[in-house]
Amino acid sequence: MAIEHYTYPNTFKNQFKSVLGGSVGNLVEWYDWYAYSVFSLYFASAFFPEGDQTAQLLNTAGIFAIGFLMRPFGGWLMGMYADRKGRKAALTLSVLLMSAGSLVITFVPGYKQIGIVAPIILVLARMLQGISIGGEYGTAATYLSEIAPSNRRGFYSSFQYVTTILGQLIALSILLVLQRYLLSPEQLSDWGWRIPFAVGAILALSAIYLRRNLSETHSFRSETATEKTKGSMSEMFKFSRELRVIVGLTIGSTVAFYTFTAYMQKFLVNTSGFSKNDATTITIIALVAFMFAQLISGVLSDKYGRKNMMICYGVLGMLTTVPILTNLEHANHIWLATSLIIISLFILSMCTSISAIIKAEQFPANIRSLGVSFPYATTVALFGGTAEYVALLCKQSGHANYFYWYLTACIGVSLIVSITMRDTEKFSRMNE
Numbered sequence: 186m187a188i189e190h191y192t193y194p195n196t197f198k199n200q201f202k203s204v205l206g207g208s209v210g211n212l213v214e215w216y217d218w219y220a221y222s223v224f225s226l227y228f229a230s231a232f233f234p235e236g237d238q239t240a241q242l243l244n245t246a247g248i249f250a251i252g253f254l255m256r257p258f259g260g261w262l263m264g265m266y267a268d269r270k271g272r273k274a275a276l277t278l279s280v281l282l283m284s285a286g287s288l289v290i291t292f293v294p295g296y297k298q299i300g301i302v303a304p305i306i307l308v309l310a311r312m313l314q315g316i317s318i319g320g321e322y323g324t325a326a327t328y329l330s331e332i333a334p335s336n337r338r339g340f341y342s343s344f345q346y347v348t349t350i351l352g353q354l355i356a357l358s359i360l361l362v363l364q365r366y367l368l369s370p371e372q373l374s375d376w377g378w379r380i381p382f383a384v385g386a387i388l389a390l391s392a393i394y395l396r397r398n399l400s401e402t403h404s405f406r407s408e409t410a411t412e413k414t415k416g417s418m419s420e421m422f423k424f425s426r427e428l429r430v431i432v433g434l435t436i437g438s439t440v441a442f443y444t445f446t447a448y449m450q451k452f453l454v455n456t457s458g459f460s461k462n463d464a465t466t467i468t469i470i471a472l473v474a475f476m477f478a479q480l481i482s483g484v485l486s487d488k489y490g491r492k493n494m495m496i497c498y499g500v501l502g503m504l505t506t507v508p509i510l511t512n513l514e515h516a517n518h519i520w521l522a523t524s525l526i527i528i529s530l531f532i533l534s535m536c537t538s539i540s541a542i543i544k545a546e547q548f549p550a551n552i553r554s555l556g557v558s559f560p561y562a563t564t565v566a567l568f569g570g571t572a573e574y575v576a577l578l579c580k581q582s583g584h585a586n587y588f589y590w591y592l593t594a595c596i597g598v599s600l601i602v603s604i605t606m607r608d609t610e611k612f613s614r615m616n617e
Contacts, residue, residue, distance in 0.1 A: 204329065204332070204341065204344055208325065208329065208344045208345060208347070208348040209348065209391070209392050209395050209396075210276055210277075210279065210280045210321070210325070210392040210393075210395070210396050211321060211325050211345060211348045211349060211352070212348035212349070212351050212352040212355075212392070213280060213283070213284075213352065213385065213388045213389050213391075213392040214279065214280060214283045214317060214318055214321050214352070214392075215318075215348070215349045215352035215353060216352035216353070216355050216356050216385055216388065217283050217284070217286070217287045217314065217352075217382070217385040217386075217389075218252075218283070218314060218318050218352075219352060219353040219356045219446075219447065220287075220356040220359075220381040220382060220385060221245075221252075221290070221311065221314075222447040222448075222450075222573075223353075223356050223357055223360050223447075223450055223465075223468075224356075224360060224378045224381055225245040225451075226450070226451065226454065226461060227370075227373045227374045227377070227378040228245075228374070228378040229244065229245045230374060231295040231296060231297075231303075231374065231375075231378070232244070232245070232295060232296050232303050232304045232307055233245070233296070233304065244304075247574060248304070248307060248308055248311055251308055251311060251312065251315070252311035252312060252314055252315035252318075252570070253315060253565060253566040253569065253570020253571070254315065254566050254570065255311075255312045255313075255315030255316050255319060255566075256315050256316075256318060256319030256562035256563070256565055256566045256570070257319060257559060257562045257563040257566055258315075258316060258319065259315060259316035259317060259318065259319020259320045259558075259562060260319040260320055260322075260323060260555075260558035260559040260560075260561065260562030260563065261418070261555070261558070261559050261562075262316065262319075262320060263275050263278070263279055263316075263317075263319065263320020263321070263323070263324055263554075263558060264320055264323050264324065264416065264554045264555030264556070264557070264558030264559055265416035265417075265418075265554075265555050266278065266320070266416070267320070267323070267324045267327065267416070267554035267555070267558075268415045268416030268550075268551060268552055268553065268554045268555050269415045269416045271401050271405055272324055272327055272328040272331070272399075272401065272402055272405055272554065273328075273396065273397075273399045273400075273401050275320060275324045275554065276321075276324055276325065276328065276396045276399065277393060277396040277397055279317045279318075279320050279321045279324065280317075280389050280392045280393050280396060281389070281393065282313055282314070282316055282317035283314050283317040283318065283321075283385075283389065284385065284386045284389030284390075284393075285313060286310045286311065286313040286314035286317065287310075287314070287382045287383075287385040287386045287389070288382075288383075288386045289306065289309070289310040289313070290307065290310045290379075290382045291379050291382040291383045291386065292379075293306045293307060293310070319558065319562040319566075320554075320558050320562075322345075322541070322557070322558065322561055322562070323544075323554050323555070323556075323557035323558025323559070323561055323562070324554050324558065325345055325541075326342070326345060326541035326542070326544060326545050326557050327402075327545050327553045327554040327557060328399075328402060329341050329342060329344060329345055329541070329542075330342065330541065330542050330545035330546070330615060331402035331403070331404040331405070331545075331550075331553075331615070332402055333542070335615070336487060337487055338487070338542045338546075338615075339482075339483045339484070339485075339486030339487040339491055339494075339538065339539045339542060340480070340483040340484050340486075340487055341483075341542070342483060342538065342539050342540075342541045342542035343479040343480050343482065343483025343484075343538040343539070344479075344483075345541050346476075346479045346534075346537045346538060346541075347476055347479045347480060350446075350472050350475050350476040350479070351476060353446060353472055354469060354472050354473065354476065356381055357450075357465055357468055357469045357472065358469065359380070359381050359384065360381070360465055361462075361465050361466065361469060363377055363380065364461065364462050364465060365462060370461075404550040404553075404615075405550060414551050414552070415551045415552070416551075416552060416554070416555050417551075417552065417555075418555070418559075420551070420552050421548075421552045421555050421556050421559065424547065424548060424552075424556060427547035427548060427556065428556070428560045429602075430544075430547060430602055430606045431544050431547065431556075431557065431560040431561055431564070432560050432563075432564045433598055433599060433601070433602030433606075434495070434536075434540060434543065434544070434599050434602050434603065434606075435540070435560070435561050435564040435565060435568070435569075435599075436564060436568050436595050436598045436599055437499065437502065437536070437595045437596040437597070437598055437599025437600070438498075438533070438536045438537060438540055438599060439564060439565045439568050439569030439572070440568050440569060440572045440591075440592050440595040440596075441502065441506075441529075441533050441536075441592060441595070441596060442533065442537060442569065443569045443570075443572040443573060444572055444573075444576065444592055445471075445526060445529050445530055445533065446468075446472065446475075446530075447572075447573060448572060448573040448576055449468055449471075449526060450464045450465065450468045451464075451573070451577075452513070452576070453467060453468070453522060455577075455580065456514055456580060456585060457513060457514060457515075457516055457517075457522060458517075459519070459522065463519055466519070467519060467522050467523045467526065468526075470523050470527075471523055471526040471527050471530055472530075474527045474530060474531070475527070475530035475531070475533070475534060478530065478531050478534035478538075479534050479537065479538040480538075481534070482494065482534045482535050482537075482538035482539065483538040483539060486538065486539045490608070490610060491539045491542070491543055491608075491609060491610060492603065492606070492608045492609070492610070494535045494536070494538075494539060495535070495536055495539070495540075495543070495599075495603035496600065496603045496604060497535050498532060498533065498535035498536040498596075498599075498600075498603075499536075499596060499597070499599055499600025499601075499603050499604075500600065501532045501535075502532055502533070502536075502593075502596040502599075502600075503593055503596050503597055503600060505528065505529065505532060506529070506589060506592050506593045506596065507586075507589045507590060507593055509525050509528060509529050510586075510588075510589040510592075511586065511589065512525055513525045513526070514585065536599070541557070542609075543609050544556075544557045544561065545557055545615065546609040546614060546615045547609070547614065548614055549614050553614075568595065572592075575588055575591065576588045579591075
């Protein structure tokens with residue numbers, strides 16, 4: 186039976202504390218996850234000394250993809266844990282796993298010291314982080330959606346990607362400081378690339394403290410479903426239509442997100458011909474704009490509707506992706522490249538700012554975290570985790586533009602789903 190939405194926490198102080206606690210761990214986790222990508226330009230040769238730069242980047246991108254393959258397992262494990270033991274417990278555990286992986290990468294010797302064992306350990310560390318990040322999205326999305334007032338769910342949801350981007354910005358800022366002020370390129374390649382992973386492990390301590398002091402959501406505490414159905418895969422698969430919606434929406438957003446964030450720095454260096462320093466600067470500026478765009482899009486979605494925002498993203502994304510990437514490929518000025526990326530990210534924010542709340546509204550509380558985490562993580566593993574690898578393969582084959590059309594097609598899938606899905610503002614299981 187539908188009941189009036191319970192607004193929890195009911196004071197600004199408690200709301201701020203809960204939003205901060207629910208999202209700051211997301212910041213730390215995505216900082217750790219993204220540090221691998223932005224510093225791979227420097228540590229690729231430490232683990233794969235043979236071959237040209239593109240071949241080395243392909244190897245590190247392959248490991249990046251392996252980490253993504255663990256995300257469905259993490260989505261299942263952490264989603265089930267969150268639905269059975271609580272959102273707070275799962276959020277704390279996910280940060281612990283991510284920081285453990287960062288510590289391993291910080292201290293693992295290179296190929297010259299221990300041979301093939303070095304990349305094997307790197308793979309294992311990324312697998313551990315993949316489990317962590319696989320459950321983080323769904324659990325954080327569930328927590329933020331359950332504490333949000335019903336008329337501000339889009340705005341609250343936007344904080345998930347605000348902290349995701351902020352984590353990326355911190356990783357890039359550390360790289361920029363190391364590049365320009367502290368270390369030479371040789372020092373960065375020799376040992377300096379280890380610094381950000383050590384910083385990530387230290388930052389995790391603050392996130393663990395904040396999450397240990399979170400208040401559990403009212404939705405979880407008042408859940409009356411039987412223990413057998415909480416976090417149950419069989420229960421989740423009863424919602425086949427909702428699962429298809431999550432997969433379809435995720436295909437377009439995840440390929441676009443990893444293209445214009447994680448892969449873009451390499452694209453600027455390896456395709457557009459910018460220096461590593463300029464590529465880092467461009468990416469930082471674009472991500473700052475992307476971060477603020479989340480909040481703007483979240484507010485707009487509460488006013489004009491989340492489904493309408495998703496449709497706008499799909500239409501604009503399909504129309505602009507190929508022209509923007511084609512022009513970016515030949516861009517020879519830093520501000521031209523920055524402007525093109527910002528345009529793409531502003532369009533993408535129409536989707537990323539609200540995608541989490543749309544997914545969380547599909548499921549009842551007893552399987553909400555699992556229902557979001559597992560299909561999302563599986564889709565990201567198949568499409569987001571391989572985006573960089575597919576782009577590099579197209580580049581190596583001499584047909585970089587094939588990837589541009591591939592991305593456009595993925596956005597098209599999300600557009601079709603956005604048009605045909607039920608409007609969650611009218612049919613939300615969050616109010617049941």
